[in-house]
Amino acid sequence: MKKIEIGSTIPDFTLPDQNGNMLNIKDVIGKKNLVIYFYPKDDTPGCTKEACYFRDQYDVFNDADAMIIGISGQSVASHKKFEKKYKLNFTLLSDEENKVRKMFGAFSLGFLPGRVTYVVDKKGIVVYMFDSQTEATKHVDEAMRILKEIQ
Numbered sequence: 231m232k233k234i235e236i237g238s239t240i241p242d243f244t245l246p247d248q249n250g251n252m253l254n255i256k257d258v259i260g261k262k263n264l265v266i267y268f269y270p271k272d273d274t275p276g277c278t279k280e281a282c283y284f285r286d287q288y289d290v291f292n293d294a295d296a297m298i299i300g301i302s303g304q305s306v307a308s309h310k311k312f313e314k315k316y317k318l319n320f321t322l323l324s325d326e327e328n329k330v331r332k333m334f335g336a337f338s339l340g341f342l343p344g345r346v347t348y349v350v351d352k353k354g355i356v357v358y359m360f361d362s363q364t365e366a367t368k369h370v371d372e373a374m375r376i377l378k379e380i381q
Contacts, residue, residue, distance in 0.1 A: 233335030234348065238356045240266070241333045245301070245323040248309035253299075253323060255354075263296040263380070264350040265373045268336035270343040270363075272304045272312040280345070280366035281318055287370055288319050294377035296349075301325050303343060336361075345369065349376045 234240065244254040258264065267284070269277045284291075284298050291298055298320035304312075309322040325331055328343070336346040347369040349358040358376040360369055 234333070234356055234359070236356050236359060239354050240264075240348070240350055240356060241330075243330045243333060245325055245330060246306050247324075248306060248313045248322040250306050253321065258297060259350075259354040260352055263294060263352055263377060264299060265291060265296050265347065265377070266299045266301065266334075266350060267345075267347040267369055267373075268331055268334065268343070269300055269302050269345055271302060272308045273315065276345070276364070276366040277302070278312075278316060280369055281312070282316055283367045283370045284320060285316065285318050287374060290374055291377070294374070294381060296373075296377055297321065299323060301330060303328050303331070347373055349373050349380075351380060 242256055244252050247253050271277055301323045303325055306324045309324055313322060337344045345363050346361045348356050351357050357380060360372045
């Protein structure tokens, strides 16, 4: 499948959130801007730093009419534990088979689970993407910057 890039329409997908509820992306498109970020693993130093920064900036994203969605390959139970431990206030989706990650092409070095953030407008079009394994908090800053520009 072709890698998702700026200008691409995001693919349809359905995954369970940290509470076990299924989220179909089609139910969200048209209602909110989206910040979809793929991260390697729950409760690791970089991923925790990134998630907590998204948490701390939640009101800024809410003001930009944006929904934050974090996606990684851990289980629903792992995501729930991660959410509770750090008091996360946004959606975490469990992609245990990496099907959605593969749809987006969100890998580092072509095969490792990457740290990639996509800003998606209300039409479901990717307006920005940021790919950096090492700059965890810059993903949040870049997403906020782009959302301010498209408002």
